[in-house]
């Protein structure tokens with residue numbers, strides 16, 4: 001955490017340093033170079049004018065050169081020196097004449113017949129010098145030497161430099177402060193988020209992170225809150241499931257204890273009563289067995305276990321279920337009709353499909369009225385196979401329709417108990433349908449009762465291997 005903050009800050013600071021260094025050097029270097037160029041051309045021009053004017057003289061002397069200079073009106077130079085072919089100084093406005101010149105550039109100009117230019121920016125001024133040979137009819141006749149001392153330009157450049165420096169410091173400090181505020185603000189928000197995560201990780205699923213603003217960090221916070229919400233829901237479901245499950249197991253166990261205690265405690269119970277009680281105990285045990293089997297089924301599907309699938313004819317599976325359900329329908333005085341189409345083949349798990357059809361049809365019979373009817377349809381619809389179970393029974397109130405697929409949910413607890421249900425059938429149906437990538441809907445049946453429709457993706461020709 002600290003290291004990201006530090007790295008980010010260091011990166012920005014380094015970037016800033018490079019930028020400011022560039023700002024402090026580049027403009028100065030280039031403007032200084034421009035001044036050098038300008039000096040070279042102005043000195044070259046003046047030297048060439050002077051050289052060509054002096055070439056016209058018969059004899060070079062202090063006086064004749066001075067005369068030409070006044071005539072040319074060459075001024076603004078800190079030193080003007082003219083030497084003859086042999087290097088003897090014939091004119092110098094800043095020194096003695098007659099002696100051999102010691103200035104190396106003048107000697108180079110004479111000996112090698114070339115110009116020598118120098119320019120330097122010193123503390124207070126640009127110091128430039130220019131030495132050029134003079135010639136007449138192709139022969140070197142001497143050399144001129146000009147020096148210039150320009151403090152005005154130097155002051156301007158130094159002034160600009162000073163201003164850039166001040167500006168750099170201001171920009172640098174401001175940028176660092178802004179970056180600092182930004183980075184620290186961002187880090188604080190991330191740290192807040194981490195703190196929220198710790199609170200939730202410690203088990204407080206009702207906690208919500210306070211989301212501020214509308215940027216990426218806020219988005220992160222929102223995502224985190226959604227995750228927490230899902231976690232909270234799952235946790236609630238888990239708790240309710242455990243308490244429901246233990247309740248469901250507790251009731252038949254209590255009955256068994258009560259019945260067995262009665263048998264043990266009453267000494268002179270007649271054999272018939274004992275048998276009756278034992279039968280009841282068997283009944284409750286059967287009920288326990290069913291509940292635990294259903295729970296195992298559900299937990300197996302919960303684990304996301306991949307169903308072993310094979311091309312399965314849903315109509316055949318429905319026939320098997322009907323064989324088991326007909327006695328129940330007869331017992332309840334419910335008419336059970338079925339229309340099972342041919343070619344309803346899907347890639348599915350026969351056991352899971354059996355559970356879907358069995359549970360839906362069993363419910364339709366159980367929650368029916370004497371003299372009522374149940375209609376089971378298996379048909380092909382476009383790219384899916386549909387299972388429709390419609391009954392003329394007691395129906396499901398609209399407000400309960402959302403919940404009937406929840407574990408242990410029963411619309412009418414008392415009635416369901418009497419019919420032996422524990423509210424797991426539709427959960428198993430729901431999970432099995434999902435495992436087949438299908439969908440299930442429930443609605444009212446006309447004029448009364450309920451209608452469940454399951455839609456399962458039909459197997460393609462290649463999948464069925466036909």
Ligand SMILES: Nc1ncnc2c1ncn2[C@@H]1O[C@H](COP(=O)(O)OP(=O)(O)OP(=O)(O)O)[C@@H](O)[C@H]1O
Pocket residue numbers: 294359363364367391393394395396404409410411412416420421422423424425426427449450
């Ligand atoms: N066809 C139906 N008509 C009316 N009510 C229904 C119908 N099917 C389901 N229900 C209601 O939905 C509840 C949940 O059904 P589900 O099959 O999950 O549980 P169950 O039948 O009570 O018990 P189980 O199927 O586990 O033995 C039932 O208790 C019942 O109240």
Ligand SMILES: [Mg+2]
Pocket residue numbers: 359362363421424425426
């Ligand atoms: Mg049921």
